[in-house]
Each structure stands twice: as C-alpha cells, then as structure tokens.
Amino acid sequence: MEQKVVKRELEEPATDQLLSIEDLQVSFHTYAGEVHAVRGVTYSVEQGGSLAVVGESGCGKTVTVQAVMRLTPIPPGEIKGGKIIFNGKDILSLTEREMQSIRGKEIGMIFQDPMTGLNPTMTVGNQIAEAIIKHQRVSKHEAMERAIEMLNLVEIPNPRVRASQYPHQFSGGMRQRAMIAIALACAPVLLIADEPTTSLDVTIQSQILDLLQNLQDRLGMTIVLITHNLGVVARLARNLVVMYAGKVVERGTSWDIFYEPAHPYTEALLQAVPRLDRPSRMELASIPGAPPDLFEPPQGCAFAPRCNYCMKICMEYDATPIKVSDSHHVSCWLHHEANPNPLPKELQKGGGKRD
Amino acid sequence: MTDQIALKVDNLKKYFRVEKRKILKAVDDVSFEVRKGEVLGIVGESGCGKTTVGRTVARLYEPTDGRIIFDGQDITDTPEKDLLWFRRKLQMIFQDPYASLDPRMTVGEIVGEPLDVHGLASGQERTDKIHYLLEIVGLSREHANRFPHEFSGGQRQRIGIARALAVDPEFIIADEPISSLDVSIQAQVVNLLTKLQEERDLSFMFIAHDLSMVRHISHRVAVMYLGKIAEIAPSERIYEWPLHPYTKALMSANPIPDPVIETSRTRISLPGEVPSPINPPPGCRFAGRCPQVHDRCKEEDPYLKEIERDHWVSCFLY
Numbered sequence: 001m002e003q004k005v006v007k008r009e010l011e012e013p014a015t016d017q018l019l020s021i022e023d024l025q026v027s028f029h030t031y032a033g034e035v036h037a038v039r040g041v042t043y044s045v046e047q048g049g050s051l052a053v054v055g056e057s058g059c060g061k062t063v064t065v066q067a068v069m070r071l072t073p074i075p076p077g078e079i080k081g082g083k084i085i086f087n088g089k090d091i092l093s094l095t096e097r098e099m100q101s102i103r104g105k106e107i108g109m110i111f112q113d114p115m116t117g118l119n120p121t122m123t124v125g126n127q128i129a130e131a132i133i134k135h136q137r138v139s140k141h142e143a144m145e146r147a148i149e150m151l152n153l154v155e156i157p158n159p160r161v162r163a164s165q166y167p168h169q170f171s172g173g174m175r176q177r178a179m180i181a182i183a184l185a186c187a188p189v190l191l192i193a194d195e196p197t198t199s200l201d202v203t204i205q206s207q208i209l210d211l212l213q214n215l216q217d218r219l220g221m222t223i224v225l226i227t228h229n230l231g232v233v234a235r236l237a238r239n240l241v242v243m244y245a246g247k248v249v250e251r252g253t254s255w256d257i258f259y260e261p262a263h264p265y266t267e268a269l270l271q272a273v274p275r276l277d278r279p280s281r282m283e284l285a286s287i288p289g290a291p292p293d294l295f296e297p298p299q300g301c302a303f304a305p306r307c308n309y310c311m312k313i314c315m316e317y318d319a320t321p322i323k324v325s326d327s328h329h330v331s332c333w334l335h336h337e338a339n340p341n342p343l344p345k346e347l348q349k350g351g352g353k354r355d
Numbered sequence: 356m357t358d359q360i361a362l363k364v365d366n367l368k369k370y371f372r373v374e375k376r377k378i379l380k381a382v383d384d385v386s387f388e389v390r391k392g393e394v395l396g397i398v399g400e401s402g403c404g405k406t407t408v409g410r411t412v413a414r415l416y417e418p419t420d421g422r423i424i425f426d427g428q429d430i431t432d433t434p435e436k437d438l439l440w441f442r443r444k445l446q447m448i449f450q451d452p453y454a455s456l457d458p459r460m461t462v463g464e465i466v467g468e469p470l471d472v473h474g475l476a477s478g479q480e481r482t483d484k485i486h487y488l489l490e491i492v493g494l495s496r497e498h499a500n501r502f503p504h505e506f507s508g509g510q511r512q513r514i515g516i517a518r519a520l521a522v523d524p525e526f527i528i529a530d531e532p533i534s535s536l537d538v539s540i541q542a543q544v545v546n547l548l549t550k551l552q553e554e555r556d557l558s559f560m561f562i563a564h565d566l567s568m569v570r571h572i573s574h575r576v577a578v579m580y581l582g583k584i585a586e587i588a589p590s591e592r593i594y595e596w597p598l599h600p601y602t603k604a605l606m607s608a609n610p611i612p613d614p615v616i617e618t619s620r621t622r623i624s625l626p627g628e629v630p631s632p633i634n635p636p637p638g639c640r641f642a643g644r645c646p647q648v649h650d651r652c653k654e655e656d657p658y659l660k661e662i663e664r665d666h667w668v669s670c671f672l673y
Contacts, residue, residue: 201401206610254614258613273538280591284542284545
C-alpha cells in the first residue's frame with residue numbers, strides 16, 4: 001500500500017521548480033583563515049513539494065538557506081559563486097530593498113530556537129501584525145484581527161488572550177507555534193524550517209510536526225525542512241538531500257534514501273541510529289573519525305577518510321553527481337561506470353531493505 | 356549482572372523553594388534499585404526530574420526526604436567530609452562537554468585531578484595511568500598536553516569519560532552524555548560506554564530524553580513524568596508491552612527513521628504540555644493530559660504496582 005504511494009511520486013514528471021540552487025559556494029573569512037562552508041551545493045524543490053536537507057552540524061545546511069534568504073552576514077561571509085533562482089528571480093542579484101519584499105512575504109522562515117527568534121519586548125500579537133503591516137496595506141486593527149486568526153490557525157487556544165501576551169508567557173512549544181504564525185502571516189509560497197523541533201520535547205515535537213503537515217496540506221505550501229533527525233524526515237518529507245562537509249552527497253526521494261541509500265555516508269548514518277523496533281544493546285554501526293576541517297577542504301571526496309569502501313581515486317578527485325535513477329543522484333565513485341569492482345551489497349539497488 | 360543491589364533509593368524527594376510560598380517538587384517520592392553491573396535508563400521530557408534524581412543520588416543536591424543506600428550503606432545524611440569513599444565509587448558524566456571541562460587545564464591535568472584528590476597515583480605511575488585512560492577512551496597519549504578547546508564535542512565527551520574512569524568507579528551516572536553530539540559521533544560514544552560497562556562490570560544510571568537511545572543502552576528503563584516514576588520495566592518489555600498511557604504516548608511520538616512505518620502508524624497525540632511542578636494538583640500527575648483518564652485519577656495518587664516480574668507501573672488502569 002505504502003509502496004504504491006511512493007512509487008507514484010517517482011513516476012511523476014518533474015514540474016516547475018520553485019526554488020533552485022545551483023553550485024552555491026559560501027565562505028567565511030575568520031582570523032584562522034577562510035572556512036569553505038558551502039562548496040558547490042545544487043538542489044531544487046518543486047512548487048508544492050517538500051524537501052528535507054539532512055546533515056550533521058557544520059555540513060553547510062543552514063548556511064545554504066541563509067544565502068537563499070540573503071541573511072548571510074557579509075563580512076565575514078562571502079558568496080563565492082553559484083546561483084539561487086526563486087520563482088524565476090535571481091536572488092543573488094536583487095537589491096536589499098527588493099529582497100525585503102520577498103523575505104516574510106514570499107519566503108517565510110522558522111528557526112530552531114523560538115526564544116531568540118521572538119522579540120521579548122513585544123506582544124506576540126504585535127509581532128505577527130508587524131509582519132502583516134510590513135507587506136500588506138491594512139490598518140493596525142485589521143492586522144491584529146489577522147494576527148489572532150493566525151494564532152488560531154496554529155492551534156493556540158484562547159488566541160485573543162494569547163495575542164496580548166509576551167513570549168516569556170508562552171511555553172517552548174507555544175513559542176514555536178507563534179514563530180510559525182509569524183512566518184505564515186503573509187501566506188508565503190515557500191516555508192523554510194531550520195531545525196524547527198530540535199529544542200522541543202518529543203511529545204511537543206510530534207504536535208508541531210502534525211501542525212506543519214496539516215498546514216502544508218491545507219495551504220499547499222512548499223516546505224524546505226532542515227534537520228539532523230532522520231525520524232523527523234521520514235515523517236514529513238518526500239524528497240531528501242543529504243549533505244556532508246559543505247556538499248550534497250546524495251539526493252532522491254525519501255524511498256531512495258531510506259531504502260536504497262547509494263552513498264556510504266547515508267548508509268552509515270541510517271545504521272548509526274538506534275531504533276525502537278530493533279533489539280537493544282546491539283553494537284551500533286558507528287562512523288570512525290570526524291568530519292574534515294573546512295579551512296582546508298580535502299582534495300578528494302570529503303568522506304573518503306571515514307569511508308569503508310574508500311578507493312585510490314576517492315583521495316585524489318571528488319566525485320560529481322551520478323544518476324542512479326531519474327529521481328536519485330549520488331556523488332560517489334563507487335557508482336561510476338568505470339569502477340571495475342562490484343558495488344558493495346549494502347549500496348546496490350534493491351540490495352537494501354526493500355522486499 | 357548479579358542480583359546484588361548497588362544502589363537502592365527509597366521514597367526520595369527533592370523539593371526546591373521558589374519565591375516565598377511556592378515549592379517546586381522536582382522529585383516527589385521516587386523509589387528504585389540499580390543492581391550491580393546493570394544499566395538503568397531514566398527517560399522523560401524536560402522538567403520531569405530525571406537530572407535532579409541523578410544529582411541527588413550523587414549527593415550533589417541534599418535530598419529533602421527519603422533514603423539513598425549505596426553499596427549497603429545509608430549515605431543520605433552522611434556529611435560531605437565522610438563521603439570521599441563514595442565519591443570514588445560513584446562518578447558522573449555530564450551533558451555538556453563544553454561546560455564540564457575547565458578550559459585552563461590541560462587534558463592530562465583534567466584526567467589526573469581525581470587521582471590526586473583520592474591519592475591514587477603519583478609520579479610516573481600517574482602519568483602512565485593518564486595515558487592508559489586516554490587510550491581506552493580512544494584518544495592518544497599526545498592529547499594529554501592539549502587544552503579542551505582543541506577538541507571536538509565527541510572528543511571532549513571522551514575526556515569526560517576518561518576523567519570519570521580515573522578512580523576506577525563501580526557506579527556511573529551519565530546525565531544526557533550524548534545529546535549534544537552528532538548522530539555519527541553519538542554511536543561512537545554509546546558503543547564506547549557499552550563496551551566499558553561490560554568490560555568493567557559497571558553499574559550505570561543513564562539519563563536521557565531520547566527513548567530509542569535509552570532503550571538501546573539500558574537493561575531496564577524507568578519513565579519519569581513530573582517528578583514521579585510512571586513505569587519501570589526491562590528495556591525489551593517496555594517496548595513490546597508499554598502499559599502506562601504516558602509511556603505509550605512517548606513511544607508513539609518518537610519518530611522512527613523509516614518512511615513506511617512513520618507514515619502508516621497511528622500516533623497517540625497528547626494534548627497540551629507538561630504542567631508546572633510548582634504546587635501540582637492532587638491525584639495522578641498525568642491526569643490532565645491522559646487519554647484514558649478516570650475520575651479517580653484526579654483525586655487519588657496512583658502508586659507503583661508490579662504487573663509482571665520486574666515490570667512496575669503507576670496507573671489505576673492496572
């Protein structure tokens with residue numbers, strides 16, 4: 001049953017891309033030198049779709065979306081190259097003024113920490129109304145009414161009372177709901193959620209994920225979800241991008257990534273999490289070592305030193321994306337047609353857990 | 356694992372006074388045992404009192420009421436000066452590897468300090484022991500002369516583990532030891548802890564909010580909610596047959612990295628949030644959010660009942 005649902009996704013022709021990022025490169029200049037945080041990232045998300053960007057801290061997932069919102073602090077940051085096309089507009093060439101009409105209005109964003117994302121000196125209602133007044137010609141009163149509607153939309157009880165309260169009177173989960181209300185106040189076409197549930201307890205996380213899913217179904221929004229939690233991804237996203245050391249190592253549908261991972265890093269990551277539906281106290285598959293230093297990014301594949309299947313070429317040249325199927329691309333030499341060795345069983349198509 | 360009891364906690368309470376007339380009941384009447392060589396996991400959401408239990412048992416907080424029996428000795432009221440033996444037998448590993456290491460001390464000094472405090476080694480013997488400790492946690496002896504800021508989060512957590520092991524403890528309390536680490540590094544640290552636990556037959560209290568990780572590492576799991584134990588059972592059992600409505604909800608909220616399971620399973624969603632532990636209402640602490648609440652739950656406090664061998668639950672449904 002579920003299999004069919006995912007399959008249908010696979011066969012759908014690619015529709016218009018709402019956001020596409022091409023070969024984006026972002027660096028930060030620090031006292032210690034230049035950090036190559038994002039080193040040629042390419043991904044896109046179609047209108048009405050949901051995309052999850054997965055990776056561990058420092059892999060460049062947040063830096064990438066900051067660049068999309070043009071929130072990269074410059075200096076020390078520098079966009080060294082690449083293109084970001086949103087809704088037909090070249091984001092990187094817009095003026096700050098033009099950008100302001102996109103931020104909040106066409107692209108909404110929610111952040112990891114709802115306490116620092118809200119202004120402690122303003123009532124929650126005013127903060128939502130502020131976003132509405134900024135982008136639409138409405139009276140203060142009307143904006144406040146809309147703010148209360150938004151609080152209702154994100155399922156905050158007693159919205160009228162809550163609108164006149166300050167962030168410190170809200171609990172963590174409620175604050176995150178308020179953040180979502182602000183992000184959605186002007187009905188953006190794209191919502192970027194950067195680790196929206198990381199600081200929340202599991203039962204609250206579950207509530208927020210339900211809410212996001214509901215809102216997407218009802219409003220037809222496009223969502224880019226950034227997270228390190230594979231469980232959250234499994235629940236919410238249809239398409240996935242896996243990042244490592246400033247690059248995309250694999251992208252595909254959630255079916256491709258979870259059941260037929262093609263990159264050794266993805267495979268290892270999936271094996272490294274303990275699962276409630278597996279026996280306990282088994283040794284977890286761990287990835288030896290640590291991610292590379294991005295002051296001096298490695299010449300070859302960044303994962304090579306930690307990879308079980310590392311070959312000579314991996315240390316010298318970085319792999320470019322190789323097509324595994326129409327929906328599935330991987331940057332790994334193992335999948336190159338010139339690789340004479342058979343693929344490791346774990347990385348073969350259909351060799352994984354699908355049966 | 357034997358049937359000998361390493362730690363016995365009876366009716367432990369820890370209250371904090373906040374403002375004038377308000378009392379925060381962080382831990383309210385909690386009893387459990389940890390057997391020798393056993394890993395007891397304590398799981399719960401923020402504010403459930405899991406950290407306070409750990410810290411009170413380690414006598415970092417003074418217990419308000421109840422008894423703590425460690426290795427057959429009652430240490431509840433023992434003055435600090437007579438606790439040195441206890442401090443040697445019981446060690447802690449903390450959550451934040453950035454905050455729990457003194458930035459002005461070298462790694463060698465950090466790991467060696469407990470040896471000095473307990474007068475366990477000096478001179479060459481001390482140096483050898485430090486090198487040995489660094490090596491068993493997967494660092495190298497060259498690291499002894501470096502400072503904490505030169506290490507990554509996972510490596511710092513290894514330093515914290517080496518320090519805890521320096522005095523050859525019998526009992527370790529690990530409070531969220533992996534929550535600040537990345538997935539691939541978490542697996543490394545968990546494997547290390549499991550290996551050390553087995554090799555040295557350590558007794559362990561493993562405190563965390565991540566249910567799947569707690570279940571993975573523990574022999575038994577205690578689920579806490581608002582200062583009380585809701586359920587305590589062998590870790591396989593608690594997954595196969597959770598009884599308390601809160602355990603069920605916690606289990607179902609925990610996302611599983613498998614899209615087919617995730618998109619098809621039915622979830623119990625809990626309304627609202629954890630209430631404040633300041634002046635909690637009478638009756639079961641979970642009554643306000645419980646999908647199976649009865650009138651009785653709002654008046655009477657349930658107590659832990661043994662439903663099957665080793666499986667205890669605090670709920671009127673059973």
